Amino acid sequence: MGKAGLIIAIDKPRQWSSFQVVNKLKWHIRRTFGIKKFKIGHAGTLDPLASGLLLVCVGSATKQIEQLQSGVKEYSGTMVLGATTPCYDMEQAIDAYYPYMHITPEMLETERRRFIGAIEQVPPMFSAVKVDGNRAYVSARDGSAVDIQPKTVTVYDFDITSFRQGREISDNYQPEACVAGPVMKRELYREPQCVVPDFLPQLDFRITCSKGTYIRSIARDFGAALGSGAFLAALRRERIGDYRVDDAISVDAIETTITPDNAAYQSLASL
Numbered sequence: 452m453g454k455a456g457l458i459i460a461i462d463k464p465r466q467w468s469s470f471q472v473v474n475k476l477k478w479h480i481r482r483t484f485g486i487k488k489f490k491i492g493h494a495g496t497l498d499p500l501a502s503g504l505l506l507v508c509v510g511s512a513t514k515q516i517e518q519l520q521s522g523v524k525e526y527s528g529t530m531v532l533g534a535t536t537p538c539y540d541m542e543q544a545i546d547a548y549y550p551y552m553h554i555t556p557e558m559l560e561t562e563r564r565r566f567i568g569a570i571e572q573v574p575p576m577f578s579a580v581k582v583d584g585n586r587a588y589v590s591a592r593d594g595s596a597v598d599i600q601p602k603t604v605t606v607y608d609f610d611i612t613s614f615r616q617g618r619e620i621s622d623n624y625q626p627e628a629c630v631a632g633p634v635m636k637r638e639l640y641r642e643p644q645c646v647v648p649d650f651l652p653q654l655d656f657r658i659t660c661s662k663g664t665y666i667r668s669i670a671r672d673f674g675a676a677l678g679s680g681a682f683l684a685a686l687r688r689e690r691i692g693d694y695r696v697d698d699a700i701s702v703d704a705i706e707t708t709i710t711p712d713n714a715a716y717q718s719l720a721s722l
Contacts, residue, residue: 455721456511458494458519459709460699463505463688466643469496472702476507479705480719489722494519495691498667500540500643501528503688504696510722522692523607525659528685530670533617533651535680539575539667541645549680551617551652559611559654562676566609572668573601605661606669617652647684657689 463472477491490513494506503526508516533551536543647653658666667683674681689696700708709716 455718456513456515457509457716457718458512458515458694459507459509459716460694460696461505461507461705462696462699462701463497463502464702465500465502467702468499469493469505472505473507475702476509476705476709479709480509480722483706483710484719484722486719486722492516495524495662497688498540498686500542500683501686501688503686504691504694504699505688506691506694509719519691519694521662522694523659523661523690524664524688525657525690526666527612527655527657527687527689528666528683529653529655530673530681531647531651531653531684532674532677532679532681534648534682535671535674536645536682539671540683540686541643541647544644544646545648545682547680549674549678551679552619554616554652554677554679556614558677559614562673563609563611565676566669566673567606569603569605571601571603572665572672574599574665575667575671602663604664606658606664607661608657608659609669610657611654612657613655615653618650620650645682653684659690 459476461472461476463469473491473493480486480489480491489510491507491509492513494508494516497503497505506519508519532554534545534548537546658664658669660666666686670681670683687696709719711717711720
């Protein structure tokens with residue numbers, strides 16, 4: 452009889468790293484099921500400032516990680532237009548402002564269509580992509596130069612579900628000072644530095660894409676395509692393959708849900 456295995460769908464909260472979720476689950480299984488050693492890992496990193504579906508594979512299910520990672524992903528979120536940040540999300544402060552009053556719903560629709568299909572993108576330097584054997588974000592936060600090569604990914608659907616037009620500001624308005632460069636702190640996501648000015652336009656979106664697609668890079672490139680800038684204000688992973696976040700359990704419910712009395716998790720006792 453082979454070793455037991457289980458895929459556990461977790462709804463990762465914002466400001467938690469994927470590693471923290473796996474670690475919490477690992478220690479809970481050890482303590483609750485009395486198991487000292489077993490395999491555990493996740494099927495695809497989710498950014499700390501993103502929330503949503505994280506698939507954690509336990510025991511023999513770790514053999515399915517590569518297959519699960521190849522599944523189609525679905526995300527929802529919000530982009531802020533008219534500005535950029537070094538990490539393309541809210542972790543670091545705005546580093547530049549751009550024109551945005553020229554952006555119209557018609558322009559959004561035209562550019563949106565150009566992002567559907569096979570596209571080439573450069574992953575963010577603050578990301579888990581490996582460069583010379585190291586995670587890019589480790590080198591970036593240490594202040595080292597990161598040379599990330601572009602790669603081809605596929606966007607199956609890109610829908611803009613809502614658009615909130617920005618408002619014009621007076622000529623003498625001085626926005627918050629831009630930082631000269633990235634703040635080098637390994638866990639900056641615990642204290643996000645970005646504050647979104649209320650005059651900037653925002654749009655809500657839903658994207659379905661292939662493995663390896665960085666939504667933060669889509670935001671950056673979409674802003675540039677609009678003759679402006681853009682970064683992510685919110686991101687949520689809704690689906691990986693046939694797994695949906697609606698069926699996932701919250702981090703707070705791990706202790707009360709994953710128990711020997713719950714038939715869905717009794718196989719963990721055989722790890």
